[in-house]
Amino acid sequence: MSRVIDGHMHVLPFVNGQRDEMSLHGIGYGKVLLGARGRWRPGTRRGAKRLMPPSFEHSAVTPAVALEYLDWAGVDAAVLMQAPMYGAHNEYLAGVVSRHPDRFRAFGLVDPRIGDRAHADLEYVAAELGFPGIKLEPPDTPFFLDDCAYMPFWRRVSDLGLILAVDLGWNRHD
Numbered sequence: 001m002s003r004v005i006d007g008h009m010h011v012l013p014f015v016n017g018q019r020d021e022m023s024l025h026g027i028g029y030g031k032v033l034l035g036a037r038g039r040w041r042p043g044t045r046r047g048a049k050r051l052m053p054p055s056f057e058h059s060a061v062t063p064a065v066a067l068e069y070l071d072w073a074g075v076d077a078a079v080l081m082q083a084p085m086y087g088a089h090n091e092y093l094a095g096v097v098s099r100h101p102d103r104f105r106a107f108g109l110v111d112p113r114i115g116d117r118a119h120a121d122l123e124y125v126a127a128e129l130g131f132p133g134i135k136l137e138p139p140d141t142p143f144f145l146d147d148c149a150y151m152p153f154w155r156r157v158s159d160l161g162l163i164l165a166v167d168l169g170w171n172r173h174d
Contacts, residue, residue: 006078010086011066011096011104015051015059017087019140024051024085026059063096067103077102081165082109084140094129107135107165112153113143119156126160133163
């Protein structure tokens with residue numbers, strides 16, 4: 001019997017990330033507050049933008065909601081992906097996977113631009129959290145995939161046997 005797998009689903013406790021070097025913070029009902037030059041300006045709704053439907057009251061996607069969507073669509077399981085715009089939630093997703101191992105797998109979020117720390121993060125998501133792969137999103141963490149400076153990172157990804165998912169796009173004008 002074949003299974004239906006969703007290869008890219010998000011579950012997250014809150015939004016606290018970055019997009020195009022600008023911070024994003026969930027402010028409720030699917031909206032985020034865009035910061036200026038990487039800094040959030042507390043006390044202002046200026047820069048608020050819809051990221052999710054209004055039904056996402058806490059600008060979050062709970063495992064329960066994700067499971068309901070899977071069941072509704074007749075999908076057996078999903079691969080939980082992360083995005084820099086939502087923030088890194090490696091440990092949170094590891095907990096979700098441990099509670100629902102028959103329904104979810106997760107990919108880690110690692111920033112390759114942070115040098116040796118990125119290598120330690122790769123080891124952590126592979127060995128400690130048991131993730132089969134990582135997801136990179138160059139539009140949100142700008143870097144050139146073919147820059148020679150990242151060769152040690154790519155070697156470590158390969159040595160660990162990690163699957164690499166690369167999200168190359170989103171509309172820069174949305």
